[in-house]
Amino acid sequence: MAWYAGRRLLQMIPVFLGATLLIYAMVFLLPGDPIAALGGERGLPPAVAEQLRAQYHLDQPFLVQYGIYLRNLLTGDFGMSFSRRPVADLLAAAFPTTVKLAAMTLVIESVAGIGVGLWAGIRKGGIFDSTFLVISLVLIAVPIFVIGFAGQVLFGVKLGWVPATVGSNVSFRTLILPAIVLASASFAYILRLTRTTVAENRTADHVRTATAKGLSTGRVMRVHVLRNSLIPVVTFIGTDVGALLGGAVVTEGIFNIPGVGNLLYSAITRHEAPTIVSVTTFLVIVYLISNLIVDLLYAVLDPRIRYA
């Protein structure tokens, strides 16, 4: 296990280098001059522009810029945004909001998805099962911004149950609607996955043996059917964790949530190379670590898995 974790951590180095290089190159190749854009209509005096270019190392060749960036990163310096705030500070402000939203989303999609999926799997072919199969199909098929806007208009504007946007007021009450919207698609996937594995496990030989031992139906369902069915479901939820922590650009945009997704989006529209690269790099690390945790969790869930 320790060897496996160590090897996986080592594997993260090339992934990290590759990802940052790729992102850096893409931002570098973006058309337009960010410094010129800073000056707006009137333009900056050439001396100032030159000074800014030197400050952000924009006058150096690409690889040198990348090298300088990496060196700074290793010393914990995520760079400065054009508005002269350290990117690390921007992240520190935005990330907790994203984490809150991600946590709420995860709880909603897991509890609802596994609960409904378990019931549908036990009563496979019944009315409950068929109804939720149709609902889940709709949730998967409809793009998230449609669900987002529809929810916002219905619950936020028409009914007024929850605030329509979040803004600077980040709380459980304001985040609940975005979390439900964000959870909708994954809820549908988790439901379907749970339903299928539960239905499959229910007829497994070892479940029949457990019943023959004289266990109550409830215990057979919990300990032998649900427990075994959770293995693929948890894997799916795990990959979702990484995606959610990476910020939901669309949902955060609709509800104006000051999270990582919004930060990234505004940085892209402003051509802010250091911010884009730093935020993305941070997200790559978050994603890699959450993936590693999921893989290790997998071994806990399924004792047959041996890491070597």
Add this chain to the structure above:
Amino acid sequence: MTTDNAPASTDPAQPLLDVTGLEVSFTTSQGVVQAVRGVDLTIYPGQSVAIVGESGSGKSTLAHAVINLLPGTGTITGGSIKFDGRELVGASKKEIIDLRGRKIGLVPQDPMSNLNPVWRIGFQIKEALKANGVDTRRRRQQLTDALVEIETTPSGDDLYLGSAGKKELLAALRQAGVAEKAVEKAEAALHVGSTTRAQAVGILEQAGLREAEALAAEHVTGASPTDRVAGLLAEAGLGDAERRARQYPHEFSGGMRQRALIAMGLAARPRLLIADEPTSALDVTVQKTILDHLGTLTAELGAAVLFITHDLGLAAERAEHLVVMYKGKIVESGPSRQILRAPRHPYTQRLVAAAPSLASRRIQSAHAAGIETDELLASHAESGGHKHADNVVEVKDLTKVFRIRGSRPGTGTDFTAVDQISFSVARGTTLALVGESGSGKSTAANMVLGLLEPTAGTVEFDGVDITSLRGKEAFRFRRRIQPVFQNPYGSLDPMFSIYRTIEEPLRVHQVGDAKAREKRVRELLDMVALPSTMMRRFPNELSGGQRQRIAVARALALNPEVIVLDEAVSALDVLVQAQVLTLLNDLQAELGLSYLFITHDLAVVRQIADKVCVMQNGRIVEQGSTDTIFDSPEQEYTRELLAAIPGASLDIGPQVPAA
């Protein structure tokens, strides 16, 4: 055999299980299928009964109906099931749950799939104890007051030795100056969670201790559930039970898992144990020890046993009473010996004639009586026509080493699956490669087929080393040697029609045009005795025996010289097995084929092979003609294998029942 610990309510004259006129049906897309049709069955306390029948005869359905575990759409449509006088048909869910485990235990068929892979063995057994209210701690409390009376009961009380008690006892032995050897012996004899106080007294006295009774009374004070689990596993014959209980199913071999399942089925001391093909998935030697153990254990506990099996020899050997089922009905029942000696129903007669274990025994006893046995064999190929001793396959010092990954880099180990084996197959004869699972016989077969690269050694086919063949030559070689595999359900592509399945090798090797190929397919189907109308059908519409015939037809398509039969009949019912074996014999006589027959079933070997190689741990430990191996085995291992053929203790005359 102590039966005095059976519950007091037991009246030997009163049936424990009384099934009358039972009907079970399944609803399928094609309508209602009757699986059990008016079955009567009676089991008395402590009795052992075996239901024999082929797959689809309804024997498992009958057993599952008794504990209300019918799969899917199965429902009881008529009749009654009485257990200990109580009606079970229409009983409430709670009543049934109360009955399961506590009164009726189940040992299921396939040990590989019947344990939950995500829970430790001990957890799964403890669960059975808890669900059935066998809380060893609580009972200990209740028993504290009544100690004096219980002390002298031989067994049956739940006052078992705990792990702490064992340590204290051993310490006491050492303190009393008992020799270290005797202490070690006592340590091995004292089973945590299984040894009762009275037994402990005996063991201590044997170790040379005088005040054994007082010591036992002080230290044998009951076991915790964890200790009891270890005790149950030890009773089921699992060594090092305390450690084993903490392991997961995937760390167990098939035989060990079956022992765990037996421990589970007997955990709450049921009065009836249903053993559904308890050993059909296991090697013969393992099968024998497990059945022996199951027999003594149930006899000691006074439990009645209902065996479900397809092996008549096994059934007759393990049960006093036989019930033969055919197409959902009981066609014959009676004392085991009587049915074997004088089967009355035509189906039973065919079954008795075909059972390989019995056929093998018959030959054995005929030999002893000095009778010529040729007519007893399915129809042994006349090897007279091919007397010239040229070997079509010649294997020399064949070795295969697999690399097994370790838990960390650089700790991988080598595993020698096949270790320097040499044998040869004479043209037109059958060589059987016999061994238990893991003996390397299938690995050897794959190397002979050229599907696996040998680590060392050579496989010569008609004088040419096949490992040196490349490209076109290797392709041409494949035409001359063809395989038939064990599982007829897995070895046919479900998306291919029968025609396409048999025609594929012809097309791949560009034999003839479409018309000629179709003619050949018809010819092949005819050869394996299947109607040519079968061509348009798909594997899922065929029975296991029919599928295996298709597999044989496909193997024959290219007119090979050698066919490698890797457990080709092991998955088939006895009657079907006999048919396929006869077919193989006929084809050999007709086409002069050579067979390399891989099997774990010595009984079948007797019927088909000319020469036998016995493999163990990757090596050939003994080889010789079939008669020599069976009549005068030299190796202990071979003798064990032979002794493990079910029916060894049965006394059947050399007469041949009309087949």
